[in-house]
Each structure stands twice: as structure tokens, then as C-alpha cells.
Amino acid sequence: MLPKVYIFGNGNLSFNDYMFYYKNAIDKLLEMDNAHFVVCDFKGVDTLTMEVLKCATPNVTVLHIGEKPRYAPDKYKTKASQWKFIGGFQSDAERDAMAINMCTHFLAHDINSNENRKSGTLTNIENCLKENKIRFNQE
Incomplete structure (x- = not known):
């Protein structure tokens, strides 16, 4: 089964952390001809x-x-011109629930949660796991 991967994370993640936690995994996914994001x-x-x-x-x-x-x-001379954009969601929770419903796998890393606060990213990770979505290996 080719993965349909929901990629998400914190809005304040640094570029260096993005490269560390996401870029190699995305490159692996791109090696699969029909992986969807x-x-x-x-x-x-x-x-x-x-x-x-x-x-x-x-x-x-x-x-x-x-x-x-x-x-x-930018869509000019990029493959983004072929992407599908789906809008009209009323809240982050509604939008995220749709993304979780659509995916088979997920790629995420949370840097913001602690004993006093649970981030939206951690909530989405927990919801993906509850729905038996497969965490894509980030190594």
C-alpha cells in the first residue's frame, strides 16, 4: 500500500529542526512513485x-x-499547480480531523508540549494513533 501521509507539526519549529525531523523522511517518501501528501x-x-x-x-x-x-x-512552473486545495473548514479541529481521516500514515514531531501544556501537534499525534494511522519512520 502506498502511503498517504499527513505531515504536521508546530508553527514555531526552526528551519534547522525542520531539516532534522522532517526532510530526510520526506525525501524517503518522495522516492516512492505514488506517495501522496x-x-x-x-x-x-x-x-x-x-x-x-x-x-x-x-x-x-x-x-x-x-x-x-x-x-x-508559487504555482508557476511547479508541480504545486496540480495540487488539490480543499477549504471551507470552520476550525483547526475540523480541518485536522479531515486530514487524519484522509491519511494512512503521519509524520510529525512535537516541540511545544510539557507537563503544563498539550500542543495541537501532540493532540493530532494522539488522534492519529487512536485511529491506527502509521507513524512514518523519521530516521
Whole structure:
């Protein structure tokens, strides 16, 4: 089964941390001819992932709140011109639930949760695991 991978994470993740936690895994996924990616349109992991994928694959679905995405990469002479954008979600929770429903696998890393706070990223990781989604190996 070819993976449909929901990639998500914290908005405040640094570029260096993105490269460490996500880039190698995404490169492995891109080696699979028909891997599909599901991303949202928030800052940080979402926007960095779109930039990595825009010239690499047409197999991307971007989910966003409202009528227009907050961010979309340049479509001129890139494969992003073939991406599917699905909007109209009323909340992050509604959008994230759709992404989890759509995926078979997920790639995520949380840097913001601690004993006093659970981030949206950690909540999504827990929801993916509850739905038996497969965590893509990040090594």
C-alpha cells in the first residue's frame, strides 16, 4: 500500500529542526512513485513542507480554513499547480480531523508540549494513533 501521509507539526519549529525531523523522511517518501501528501496551511512545518514539495510532486492535498489558504507556494512552473486545495473548514479541529481521516500514515514531531501544556501537534499525534494511522519512520 502506498502511503498517504499527513505531515504536521508546530508553527514555531526552526528551519534547522525542520531539516532534522522532517526532510530526510520526506525525501524517503518522495522516492516512492505514488506517495501522496496531506498538509495544512499554517506557518512552520506546513509552509516549509509545501516549499519542499512544490517542485517534487503533484500528489499533494492542502486543507485550509475558510475560502482561501493562508499560504500557498508559487504555482508557476511547479508541480504545486496540480495540487488539490480543499477549504471551507470552520476550525483547526475540523480541518485536522479531515486530514487524519484522509491519511494512512503521519509524520510529525512535537516541540511545544510539557507537563503544563498539550500542543495541537501532540493532540493530532494522539488522534492519529487512536485511529491506527502509521507513524512514518523519521530516521
